[in-house]
Amino acid sequence: MNTDVMTIREVAEYLKLTEKTAYRLAADGAIPGFKVGGAWRFRKGDIDDWIEARKLQSRKAGRTI
Template structure:
């Protein structure tokens, strides 16, 4: 996700806050939020399976407006643990 800002908006950013605001705009792209459906497609599993993994706390997630959301960076950390053998297998009880 890339956020576009106009030249006018750029001029409004003052010197003290300028770099901080630009950094936040860049961070939006890096901290992409995924839906359960997107996670299911990413792992090539059914949405039901992805939902159960989220509900059971196996995949780190949070709710917004009653809908589960997954931070892509947190999902990457979770996958790294699986690759290192520290997280067990997905779906194990």
């Protein structure tokens, strides 16, 4: 089955983070996710959108006027 919903382990691997860091970011609401029966789940598209938004923020913060 091909699905775009990832587990905490999969999102940690995708973002090159430890699982502990992924849990902390999810619990803090820093990365988009949701719980199903107490387990975190993440839509790949939401994570990709989050990455793009972070890239834009970084570019804007790095600009000098």
